[in-house]
Amino acid sequence: MTGAHLMASSLASLGAGQIAVRGPVTFATAGGLLESGKSLFAGQKAVTVDLREVTSVDSACLALLLEWLCQGRAQQCAVTFQGMPAKLLAIARLSGVEAILTDSYSPAGSAVSGA
Secondary structure, three states: OOHHHHOOOEEEEEEOOEEEEEEEEOOOOHHHHHHHOOOOOOOOOEEEEEEEEEEEEOHHHHHHHHHHHHHHHHOOOEEEEEOOOHHHHHHHHHHOOHHHHHHOEOOOOOOOOOO
16 A cells, blocks of 8 residues: 555534545545544535545545435535545446536535536
């Protein structure tokens, strides 16, 4: 493993429903991010997850984002993603769920752009 793969992943609250994901989001880290993000949507009407500082992804990243969409829906919280890495979009496209990630979830039923 290279040093990049050993780097820890983290979630950082940027305030006002803004969350930054940093580091690799892979099979090795997605479980920890899911656990640390359990309160991500608590009390929020809308959350934007910024993925610009994600350093590597695999299909576990896709699973994590889909789970966050489910959690947001369960808590009536609009969820959007921005700065998605190209590899993640390719995995989502191959899996047939790209529109789910790019349209994200709005509790009002209208699509919210994931820029």
